[in-house]
Amino acid sequence: MDRRDFLRMTSAGAGALVLPTSWGQVIAAEALTTKMDVAIKKMLADVALNTASKLGASYCDVRIGRYLRQFVVTREDKVQNVVNTESAGVGIRVIANGTWGFAASSDMSPDSVAKATSQAVAIAKANSKFQSEPVQLAPVKGVGEVSWATPIQKNAMAVPLKDKVDLLLGVNAAAMKAGADFVNSVLFQVNEQKYFASSDGSYIDQDVHRIWAPMTVTAVDKKTGKFRTRDGMSSPMGMGYEYLEPKAEHKIHLPGGVINYSNSYDMLEDAVAGAKQAREKLTAKSVKPGKYDLVLDPSHLWLTIHESVGHPLELDRVLGYEANYAGTSFATLDKWQTKKFQYGSDKVNIFADKVQPGSLGAVGYDDEGVKTKRWDLIKDGILVNYQAIRDQAHIIGEKESHGCCYADNWASVQFQRMANISLAPGKDKLSVDDMIKGVENGIYIIGDGSFSIDQQRFNSQFGGQLFYEIKDGKLGRMLEDVAYQTNTVDFWGSCAAVCDESDYRLGGSFFDGKGQPGQVSAVSHGSSTARFNGVNVINTARSLG
Amino acid sequence: MSMFTEAKAKEILDKVIKLSKADECSATLDGSINGNIRYARNSVSTSGLVSNADLVVQVSFGKRVGTATINEFDDASLEKVVRRAEELAKLAPENPEFMPIIDKQDYKPTKTFIEATAAITPEYRAKVAAASIEPCKKNKLVAAGFFADTQRFSAMANSKGNFAYQTSTFLDFTCTVRTDDGRGSGWVARNLADVSKFDADAEMLIAMQKARDSAEAKALEPGKYTVIMEPAATAGLLNFMMNGFDARQSDEGRSFLSKKGGGNKLGEKVFDERVTIYADPWNEEVAVLPWDGEGLPRERTTIVNKGKVEYLEYSRYWAKLKGKKAVGSPGNFIMVGGDKSTMDLVKSTKKGILVTRTWYIRMVDPQTVLLTGLTRDGTFYVENGEIKYPIKNFRFNESPVIMLNNIEELGKPVRVGDDESPFVMMVPPMKIRDFTFTSLSDAV
Numbered sequence: 001m002d003r004r005d006f007l008r009m010t011s012a013g014a015g016a017l018v019l020p021t022s023w024g025q026v027i028a029a030e031a032l033t034t035k036m037d038v039a040i041k042k043m044l045a046d047v048a049l050n051t052a053s054k055l056g057a058s059y060c061d062v063r064i065g066r067y068l069r070q071f072v073v074t075r076e077d078k079v080q081n082v083v084n085t086e087s088a089g090v091g092i093r094v095i096a097n098g099t100w101g102f103a104a105s106s107d108m109s110p111d112s113v114a115k116a117t118s119q120a121v122a123i124a125k126a127n128s129k130f131q132s133e134p135v136q137l138a139p140v141k142g143v144g145e146v147s148w149a150t151p152i153q154k155n156a157m158a159v160p161l162k163d164k165v166d167l168l169l170g171v172n173a174a175a176m177k178a179g180a181d182f183v184n185s186v187l188f189q190v191n192e193q194k195y196f197a198s199s200d201g202s203y204i205d206q207d208v209h210r211i212w213a214p215m216t217v218t219a220v221d222k223k224t225g226k227f228r229t230r231d232g233m234s235s236p237m238g239m240g241y242e243y244l245e246p247k248a249e250h251k252i253h254l255p256g257g258v259i260n261y262s263n264s265y266d267m268l269e270d271a272v273a274g275a276k277q278a279r280e281k282l283t284a285k286s287v288k289p290g291k292y293d294l295v296l297d298p299s300h301l302w303l304t305i306h307e308s309v310g311h312p313l314e315l316d317r318v319l320g321y322e323a324n325y326a327g328t329s330f331a332t333l334d335k336w337q338t339k340k341f342q343y344g345s346d347k348v349n350i351f352a353d354k355v356q357p358g359s360l361g362a363v364g365y366d367d368e369g370v371k372t373k374r375w376d377l378i379k380d381g382i383l384v385n386y387q388a389i390r391d392q393a394h395i396i397g398e399k400e401s402h403g404c405c406y407a408d409n410w411a412s413v414q415f416q417r418m419a420n421i422s423l424a425p426g427k428d429k430l431s432v433d434d435m436i437k438g439v440e441n442g443i444y445i446i447g448d449g450s451f452s453i454d455q456q457r458f459n460s461q462f463g464g465q466l467f468y469e470i471k472d473g474k475l476g477r478m479l480e481d482v483a484y485q486t487n488t489v490d491f492w493g494s495c496a497a498v499c500d501e502s503d504y505r506l507g508g509s510f511f512d513g514k515g516q517p518g519q520v521s522a523v524s525h526g527s528s529t530a531r532f533n534g535v536n537v538i539n540t541a542r543s544l545g
Numbered sequence: 546m547s548m549f550t551e552a553k554a555k556e557i558l559d560k561v562i563k564l565s566k567a568d569e570c571s572a573t574l575d576g577s578i579n580g581n582i583r584y585a586r587n588s589v590s591t592s593g594l595v596s597n598a599d600l601v602v603q604v605s606f607g608k609r610v611g612t613a614t615i616n617e618f619d620d621a622s623l624e625k626v627v628r629r630a631e632e633l634a635k636l637a638p639e640n641p642e643f644m645p646i647i648d649k650q651d652y653k654p655t656k657t658f659i660e661a662t663a664a665i666t667p668e669y670r671a672k673v674a675a676a677s678i679e680p681c682k683k684n685k686l687v688a689a690g691f692f693a694d695t696q697r698f699s700a701m702a703n704s705k706g707n708f709a710y711q712t713s714t715f716l717d718f719t720c721t722v723r724t725d726d727g728r729g730s731g732w733v734a735r736n737l738a739d740v741s742k743f744d745a746d747a748e749m750l751i752a753m754q755k756a757r758d759s760a761e762a763k764a765l766e767p768g769k770y771t772v773i774m775e776p777a778a779t780a781g782l783l784n785f786m787m788n789g790f791d792a793r794q795s796d797e798g799r800s801f802l803s804k805k806g807g808g809n810k811l812g813e814k815v816f817d818e819r820v821t822i823y824a825d826p827w828n829e830e831v832a833v834l835p836w837d838g839e840g841l842p843r844e845r846t847t848i849v850n851k852g853k854v855e856y857l858e859y860s861r862y863w864a865k866l867k868g869k870k871a872v873g874s875p876g877n878f879i880m881v882g883g884d885k886s887t888m889d890l891v892k893s894t895k896k897g898i899l900v901t902r903t904w905y906i907r908m909v910d911p912q913t914v915l916l917t918g919l920t921r922d923g924t925f926y927v928e929n930g931e932i933k934y935p936i937k938n939f940r941f942n943e944s945p946v947i948m949l950n951n952i953e954e955l956g957k958p959v960r961v962g963d964d965e966s967p968f969v970m971m972v973p974p975m976k977i978r979d980f981t982f983t984s985l986s987d988a989v
């Protein structure tokens with residue numbers, strides 16, 4: 001399931017709610033706050049490790065996972081659905097005859113775990129006949145028994161359902177009162193209780209939390225038949241329920257009177273602003289196509305970073321493993337090998353990490369037991385690295401994995417997934433107001449909208465939520481029908497300035513899809529507001545007659 | 546084993562209905578076996594076999610509804626899942642749009658199950674992979690593909706005595722072939738219910754040919770062109786448009802089928818008069834279950850008749866509010882065409898562009914269903930009825946509503962699957978004038 005499927009599922013007009021089976025069973029709310037005993041998990045893991053070793057596997061890892069989700073779906077004054085789901089089981093991965101094998105079971109008895117392990121070994125041996133490139137694993141030193149947890153202040157799963165329903169219905173009522181014709185709001189919470197053990201000697205227990213509260217406000221002008229929407233300004237976060245308890249210091253006052261949010265979100269306030277802005281869009285000036293200098297807010301820029309830097313620098317895509325689905329990459333190894341490939345201007349410093357506090361990607365260890373870290377992808381505009389996991393590190397001459405391996409479920413095989421990929425803030429002091437002062441003919445874009453990019457990540461097109469014209473250093477009126485079309489290298493090459501650290505915020509995706517069969521992952525992208533010169537803007541208005 | 550017989554499914558569902566103490570109870574039981582094989586770089590990367598069954602129980606007390614699911618079917622588990630659904634229903638707020646469960650229905654079976662597809666073995670899947678990899682290796686080409694097959698049973702029952710059971714099968718094959726220098730890329734896809742109609746060797750010839758022929762692509766200026774779209778190239782666009790055929794969204798003023806001043810465009814001519822689209826669960830090429838997600842019987846439904854909108858989907862709640870009859874929501878759609886193949890359409894084209902496939906399609910403006918996306922894996926310039934040379938890929942910004950008003954010619958419909966679509970489709974190849982390409986892409 002990707003983000004679009006989720007949004008369609010929760011959108012107005014959707015029929016009966018069908019749960020993807022990978023989300024597992026629907027459970028009582030109280031069960032969302034319980035955990036499995038670590039001693040039992042270690043015992044089961046040892047069953048798998050011992051079985052794999054006896055059967056001749058050269059490597060084995062075991063993931064015992066309990067994946068919990070709760071979502072509350074509302075529109076206007078109605079709760080459309082409240083669902084709690086749980087999916088628990090064990091996934092075992094082995095290397096035998098230099099080949100991966102994987103098997104999984106929802107039955108967590110020692111016998112079943114041993115049986116799944118022998119299936120994994122059998123699959124590895126059978127597939128080794130087709131193997132032309134034996135697996136080479138970058139070494140990882142066992143860490144013994146350790147644990148890690150998302151540093152949340154308030155477990156969203158433990159907050160009474162009534163409080164969540166009251167919050168969303170309150171938000172909807174505020175939007176309607178402020179002039180919305182329709183409003184849809186959703187609260188989505190995830191808790192991954194993941195235990196990882198490997199034949200390297202690691203037993204890692206992790207408790208990972210994520211939260212997202214998307215909202216769409218719609219304004220309709222019946223007379224003209226026109227309708228416009230404004231999506232909420234929240235970001236999905238690796239946080240607890242504290243994200244939905246707004247604090248003044250997390251409120252960001254942007255030019256044009258727009259309010260955005262960092263580490264906590266005032267959903268009620270945003271619903272009121274959203275209703276007014278959706279209505280304002282109905283009469284906003286339609287953009288004149290042409291070249292503009294774009295000033296892009298982090299709530300918008302995250303998605304461009306995701307599509308045009310995050311994906312093309314995934315090493316499995318570069319190598320061709322995703323050729324039939326997500327595609328390959330223009331950022332080929334030969335470009336990287338020159339150490340001179342200019343991905344962007346010298347203002348562009350992009351790093352990958354799995355450690356930023358509050359980010360969706362933050363974990364202590366990845367799903368193959370590698371301690372997470374931060375590393376550079378683009379330095380002063382030059383491509384310097386990719387995202388690689390244990391069986392890929394040797395291809396780029398590295399001695400260790402970057403720690404960005406992930407599986408979306410106990411029953412899914414872990415593979416290379418995007419780390420948090422972020423644009424480093426500018427080193428010199430620069431506010432958004434000062435950035436806008438230097439722009440003669442530009443557009444200020446806030447929020448993410450429509451997005452599309454080709455299978456090698458050259459040509460892309462992005463929309464947004466709010467657009468304002470910039471004339472001679474001053475912010476002007478709201479614009480509509482704006483989308484920019486660009487080529488990745490031209491776009492990052494046109495980056496003229498990045499605001500300083502004080503403007504740095506995270507955006508992100510709750511449902512990034514990859515692989516066949518498809519898996520989702522959640523990933524954040526940080527940046528400060530940045531300026532891009534001379535970008536091609538098109539007008540997206542059409543008439544159906 | 547997760548494929549239950551009708552008798553076993555009925556036994557489980559009857560127990561569930563009997564266990565419930567709620568005002569109303571409905572339950573669905575589905576099980577499937579999915580097999581797949583994935584390969585890339587001319588080597589098998591993963592293969593899997595997933596077997597699972599799920600029971601979903603929905604109960605209501607007054608207007609409060611609770612849902613719970615489970616994948617164990619012993620008596621204690623059935624009791625547990627019913628009690629969980631009841632607990633959730635008691636905690637849930639009242640839903641003002643609550644609708645009582647449906648009455649007992651009669652469903653006329655559809656032909657969704659093909660024995661040969663259910664009998665696919667791991668060896669067969671390995672052969673499909675080999676049929677892709679071996680010829681590519683010999684021809685300096687690189688294959689990446691995915692073959693997945695499914696057999697499934699679907700059953701449901703409710704406390705008003707309704708019951709249904711049916712089995713189904715389908716398979717989906719996609720393969721991308723690239724030249725080893727990365728300058729050419731071809732693709733083939735086949736979505737079928739019946740594996741006996743599938744020939745991996747023949748499919749691969751298409752993908753390999755397109756990979757070779759698409760190398761040395763020339764750049765054309767973006768602009769409006771006559772296009773010949775293979776069925777797979779328009780399926781994704783039509784899918785976005787079909788999602789807009791919803792009465793409530795239209796009445797609420799937020800669909801391309803909303804009318805100025807209020808109301809919807811039911812009965813109005815919105816497309817070229819050659820456009821006729823209907824749903825038919827019994828069509829053997831694209832058979833789907835004879836009931837929808839709510840258990841309403843599906844019917845043969847004309848959606849668009851000679852350009853006129855004849856059907857909008859009314860949910861049971863919206864139908865009641867508007868005094869309409871709610872019918873089963875379509876699970877397939879068939880766009881009527883002619884007898885010509887894609888190549889016949891090429892032959893009758895003076896100047897145009899042949900599009901194999903479109904990719905990364907996203908909504909730009911729901912008001913007009915303006916979509917953006919790109920061509921991929923074989924885009925060619927056509928002149929005087931012949932394919933002249935490969936061209937670089939384009940980004941398009943086009944609305945399927947506008948596209949279906951700019952028809953030059955329609956060919957013979959074929960079955961198409963789309964991984965982002967809830968529908969099984971029959972789509973003709975189409976020749977369309979003034980299709981809008983807005984920029985060039987260097988992607989191969």
